[in-house]
Amino acid sequence: MLPQIMYYLHYGIMLGIVITSALMFLKKGAEIEVKKKIAKYFLAFTHSQFLIGMIYFFMRMQEGAHLNHMKIGIKILLLIELIIVATIYKKKLGGEKPVSPVFLLIILINVFAIIAMVFLWK
Numbered sequence: 002m003l004p005q006i007m008y009y010l011h012y013g014i015m016l017g018i019v020i021t022s023a024l025m026f027l028k029k030g031a032e033i034e035v036k037k038k039i040a041k042y043f044l045a046f047t048h049s050q051f052l053i054g055m056i057y058f059f060m061r062m063q064e065g066a067h068l069n070h071m072k073i074g075i076k077i078l079l080l081i082e083l084i085i086v087a088t089i090y091k092k093k094l095g096g097e098k099p100v101s102p103v104f105l106l107i108i109l110i111n112v113f114a115i116i117a118m119v120f121l122w123k
C-alpha cells in the first residue's frame with residue numbers, strides 16, 4: 002500500500018517538475034516576482050522528488066526488488082545538478098543584471114534528459 006502511494010507520488014511530482022520547468026521557460030519575459038514564484042515551486046518539486054525517490058528506493062530494496070542501480074544513480078546525479086542550477090538561477094533573479102536564458106535552457110534539457118532516460122532505459 003505505502004510503496005504504491007510513493008510510486009504515484011513519484012509520478013505526480015515528475016509531472017510537477019515537467020510543468021514548472023516548461024513554465025519557467027515560457028514565462029522568461031514575465032515580472033521578477035512571477036519568475037521567482039515559479040522557480041520556488043520548481044525547487045519544491047525537485048527537492049520532494051529527491052526525498053520521495055529515496056524513500057521509494059529503500060522501500061523497494063526492502064521488498065527484495067531487483068532495481069537498475071546505475072539508472073537510479075544517474076537520476077540522483079542529474080537531479081542534484083538540476084537543483085544546483087535552479088538554485089543559482091533563483092538567487093540571480095534578485096540581482097541587478099538580467100539572468101542569462103542559458104540557465105533555463107540547461108534546466109529544460111536536463112528535465113527532458115531525465116524523462117527520456119526514465120522511460121527508455123529499463
Ligand code: HEM
Binds near residue numbers: 067069073076119
Ligand atoms: C527528476 C527526477 C526523477 C524522475 C522524473 C523520476 C521518475 C520515475 C519514474 C517515471 C519511475 C517509474 C518508471 C520506472 O520504473 O523507471 C521511477 C521509478 C523509480 N525511481 Fe525515480 N525519478 C526521479 C528521481 C529519482 C530519485 C532521485 C530516486 C532515488 C534516489 C528515484 C528512485 C526510483 C526508484 C527506486 C524507482 C523504481 C524502479 C523500479 O521499480 O524498477 N527516482 N522514477
